[in-house]
Amino acid sequence: MSLALATKIRKHMVSAISDYHMLAEGDRLMVAVSGGKDSTIMLLLLDEIRKRAPFAFTLDPVILDQKQPGFDCAAYSDWLQNQGMNLKIISEDTYSIVKDKVPEGKTYCGLCSRLRRGILYNYAADNGYSKIALGHHRDDMNETLLLNMFYVGRIASMPPKLFSDDGRNTIIRPLAYIPEQWLRDYEQELSIPVIPCNLCGSQDQMRRQEMKHLLRDMEQRIPGVQSSLQTAMKNIRASQLLDTKLYDFQG
Numbered sequence: 137m138s139l140a141l142a143t144k145i146r147k148h149m150v151s152a153i154s155d156y157h158m159l160a161e162g163d164r165l166m167v168a169v170s171g172g173k174d175s176t177i178m179l180l181l182l183d184e185i186r187k188r189a190p191f192a193f194t195l196d197p198v199i200l201d202q203k204q205p206g207f208d209c210a211a212y213s214d215w216l217q218n219q220g221m222n223l224k225i226i227s228e229d230t231y232s233i234v235k236d237k238v239p240e241g242k243t244y245c246g247l248c249s250r251l252r253r254g255i256l257y258n259y260a261a262d263n264g265y266s267k268i269a270l271g272h273h274r275d276d277m278n279e280t281l282l283l284n285m286f287y288v289g290r291i292a293s294m295p296p297k298l299f300s301d302d303g304r305n306t307i308i309r310p311l312a313y314i315p316e317q318w319l320r321d322y323e324q325e326l327s328i329p330v331i332p333c334n335l336c337g338s339q340d341q342m343r344r345q346e347m348k349h350l351l352r353d354m355e356q357r358i359p360g361v362q363s364s365l366q367t368a369m370k371n372i373r374a375s376q377l378l379d380t381k382l383y384d385f386q387g
């Protein structure tokens with residue numbers, strides 16, 4: 137295992153956790169894992185951070201079995217067990233609902249992820265978890281920024297920390313500063329028995345893929361563009377934009 141890479145990712149996670157006040161003494165953290173590389177690496181390194189933290193908090197990995205055909209998390213659960221983690225499995229058949237409600241030819245992902253979010257949020261609130269960690273990384277945030285700008289006409293991304301509207305949940309994204317390439321490289325060293333997400337065979341979020349490819353192309357021409365995009369999100373000049381709600385042009 138490349139200690140240097142694991143250490144680099146962990147240090148950037150600690151910076152994000154600290155910058156956005158993601159964790160505090162006594163937190164009970166539910167780590168929502170999908171069986172993919174991002175959330176799994178987040179889980180392993182959060183546990184390392186927990187062991188070194190100057191304050192006490194606990195964490196539990198939780199996965200949702202949505203009853204997609206062929207979904208099997210047994211190997212993944214065993215692998216986590218070997219890493220000293222006890223995976224909690226929630227089973228809810230959202231697959232049948234999605235098949236039933238989404239018209240033929242339309243993509244399932246929107247409804248599927250809304251239902252998944254609702255179930256995980258309820259589970260966290262009912263089981264006394266103070267926060268939920270999600271495995272979105274820097275590149276996911278950049279893609280969301282472009283999606284919002286290009287398709288919605290809004291400058292917004294995924295927040296590193298979010299309080300849900302009903303006040304029941306706090307969501308954190310400890311991978312906010314992590315480029316996906318670091319996670320890909322680290323995955324090679326871990327041999328995670330990944331559970332693929334698109335077992336349902338639906339179109340896989342075409343627009344997001346489009347943004348991913350666009351950013352990859354741009355990175356070839358403008359090295360460091362992904363990091364500049366993230367820096368831009370931390371450096372908003374309201375007076376140099378056009379939003380009259382953010383800046384008092386009259387005054």
Ligand code: SF4
Pocket residue numbers: 204244245246248249333334335336337338339340
């Ligand atoms: S790919 Fe399948 S499992 Fe993943 S969000 Fe879309 S519908 Fe849900």
